[in-house]
Amino acid sequence: MSDWNPALYGRYEDERTRPARELLARVPLEQAARVADLGCGPGNSTELLLNRFGGAQVVGIDNSPAMLDSARQRLPGTPFELADIGTWSPAEPFGLLYSNATLQWVRGHETLFPRLYSLLAPGGVLAVQMPDNLGEPSHRAMREVAALPSYTAHIGDPEALRAPVLSVGQYYDLLAAQGAKVDVWHTVYQHPLASAAAIVEWVRATGLRPFVDRLPAALQVGYLAEYEKRIDERYPARADGQRLLAFPRLFIVARKPA
Template sequence: MSDWNPALYARFEDERTRPAAELLAQVPLAAPGLAYDLGCGPGNSTALIAARFPEAEVIGLDTSPAMLERARERLPGLSFALADAATWQPERAPDLIYANAVLQWLPDHPVLLPRLFGLLAPGGVLAVQMPDNLAEPSHRLMRMVAETGPWAAAIGDPAVAGRLGRMLEPAGYYDLLAPHAAEVNVWRTAYHHRMADASAIVEWVRATGLRPFLDPLTPDEEAGFLTAYTAAIAEGYPPRRDGRRLLAFPRVFIVARRAG
């Protein structure tokens, strides 16, 4: 995929940071020595970790040079590095591995999550939050539009572009980690974000889930796709009584602590 667009991502930063803060609030650590923020993006989640644990060494990792550049500008006192969570190996065992809205992009969760958990120091915590919205209208409609227009051949299989089948049910993550953990906390929350109109919903997903659908398209194909998708979103998210649209956004949270 093309590199991420930090400016587009930041348009809904408050809404994106809320689940990051709620994940961090459940981390049962007093004073970690070393914390990694996987998929740190523009540094909004890294800033939360540094504020809660001011004495910790906090390192942000991401695959996007543009996001890392923005994170360094925002938090010049912290360390950031280019790394892929799928293959990353820390130089020493961390006390906290924090992954907010990143692991949903990666396959093979039955291998990935136990591997990350196994990298922790004794007593360390793996904290994960992932969007669980592939069954929501926002994502069902992007797959529908992808397979019904002149751009269908360029996009290919909408299920592949839409990452269907990668995530487990919440109980599946519990079963993955519970046999190896001192404690596991798993929950699912659906946020309902108030959006100005259908175009605002499209702008939200354009920064994230829509990217694999748009990346293969020519400028004309992209414009056509976005017109068709916006019309579908307008139908899928009817206006509420105040004229706004509500974007339902379920997310899965996992906090697992390794035995000390």
């Protein structure tokens, strides 16, 4: 799969940063010595962490060189590291491990979440937000088009491109079993977007990437046209002409005993 496109991702930065702000608002820490932004992307969430914890050592972690380049331009002087969250193993514990809209791309949550929790210092917090939208029309349509004869040979099994997140109760149990005090909730955002094409542009930067990137250039146009047609049918214009993109997100805040 090609690298992430920071410019495309950033076209809806305000909307994408809103859940990051709301996750951070529920982190029950007055201060933290060491903070990691797991899946920092272009640095928009890292900037929130720097503003909240001014005296902390804040580091951004991502596996995308393009995103890290963008983050370094945005926040010169802040350390950013190229790493795979699935195997990341820091030498010292952290007061806050924060991850906004990233861990849905990392498989094996049954072991990943306890492992990340184990990297916390006493009293530390694991704070995570993940999209929970695989059942939404926007994502069902991706898989439907991928299953058409023109595309299936290139894309393969569309169900295998992103693992579904676990249930609220499963995340609670995973972390509560480690002794954590767990705060978990689910929110459905409603994003007004100007057109079906705008919805396609939104998901083109994230969830649609694994589908389109597997296609040769000659087939990408046709895939996107068929996908946009289905989006147009499933997200009708509202009274003001806007389309409402429903976007469910799952939030988890787990605190380690001091």
